[in-house]
Amino acid sequence: MRSLTLPPLKSLIAFEAAARNLSFTQAAIELNVTQGAVSKQVKLLEEYLGKELLVRTTKKMELSANGYEFYEVVRDSLTALADGTEKIRDLPSGQELTVAATTAMASLWLMPKVSSFRAKNEDIELRIIAADNLNDQAQSDIMLNYFRDPPQGCKASALFEEEIFPVCSPDYLKKYPALISPEGLSDCTWLYLEDMQKDWLGWQDWFDGLGIPAPSPKHRVKINSYSMLMQACLGGQGIALGWSYLVDDMIKSGDLIKPMSQMLKTGSKFWLVESGGYTRNKRSVEVFRNWLIGLLPSLEADRR
Template identity: 75%
Template sequence: MRSFPLPPLNSLIAFESAARNLSFTQASIELNVTQGAVSKQIKLLEEYLGKKLLHRSTKKMELTLAGLEYYDTVRKSLFILAEGTDKIRGVHGSQELTVAATTAMTSLWLMPKVSTFQALNEDIELRIVASDNLSETAQYDIVLNYLRFPPRGCRATALFDEEIFPVCSPEYLRKNPNLTTPESLSDCTWLYLEDMQKDWLGWLEWFDGLGIPAPVPKRKLKINSYSMLLQSCLDGQGVALGWSYLVDDYLRSGMLIKPMEPMLKTGSKFWLIESDSYTRNQKGVDNFRNWLIDKIPHI
């Protein structure tokens, strides 16, 4: 019997990771190999197929038309292979639940609460994935993310609305007692989030949403991680934009304060998104969704 023409399997894994992340760097971290190894595997795959899959430039990476088509095939095939492997092994596979969220949501909102879920669901093995690239929902059972609109074809449950307001430390406010209005932010250091997700707002968008001309800040401190940005805010290094629910624990403890009343309510929401592919643990998905919805009024 003639065997099926299969490409190099290691190359498929490298391609799936690089295409999903649109980054050799992220793929190398995810696969625990060097960037050169990822590049070599994808080049090997392109030579095997006789097609260019990824277009690489100094600033960004994009999938070619052939790459887009092939990525969908590879993603689905690897998912089916992983699912079948779990079933054969029979080790925790049917009870594992994978929940993905952005790094900020994971560290600031989700992780402090998951112990209560685990206490109520001892038979479910929870797997938490923190990533700022959550465009591909099929590989996770549940995705938690701020979005204007949830992806099509998925079951999406709105958890709460997006509310954004300035926050600072009590020490910073003592040093800047005139910080009482949006206009007074011109005398402050703005903690500025770089590499924002497309649906996250920055300072200019916040002022625009309130219908107020944005002043020029005294200075900016740019940070590419929201968790690190909040730590800088806690250390009294400037004023940050705070998202409700993400910073509520800090506000309740008094470690951060709202120096002014204006708050922007956007059309975005915090969504619980369930995979549009078959999940190995529907009971776990249902339990997690119901538990989280029940937690919202008490947070």
């Protein structure tokens, strides 16, 4: 058997982290080393291979064609190595699984369902991180977020498509009966989501997507948290844009209603994204993914 030709392991680990994050800085934080150390290891690897792997400019970093191909090989190899190490060490079955989600998705959609997961998987300890700007996949095993296109270098499973429509409380509709059509929106207060992620749509985007001229609202209230915005909507303070699945439980209970039939389908989706790096929690990730995706058919049936 011929001897194996392998580059230095340190350079592979540094490259995997840099390629997954597309950032030397984030890779350095994750590996607890300096940015210069990561850059040096990647450069050594490129010299060893005689190929450029990461294309660095003043504004961003991208994988070259060779870099993307080699990244997949390194990612899969390190994952296999980590899994094999775990089996040999015979780690205990109990594991902590970190799930990151936007505050809206965590509070309005995920948390009401967590008890059913815990009842079936007592050996997995859930750690849920809720943040409005999820841009660091390295800190979680799974991320639940909205994307037009999921991030590269990660395994992504589509959960549900984006459907957007106005919602208000029943009492608010009684106060403003003209809300049964988009034209009636000019008489009421619009609740705006401020400081939203770049992929989330606002009122103007909603009108543009439907090809309807946007009227001017009588009043505006800007809120920088979608969960708080929904609380204001429930309290009859105005009308807001509702995202399907996130507001379905409130509509089903009658606390919110859809006053008009117009709905925008953008083709974008909410995704379950798994870290592209190696993880000890591979089994727990698979269990959580399969559980969550398994819920979707019944949730879709409830919406009909």
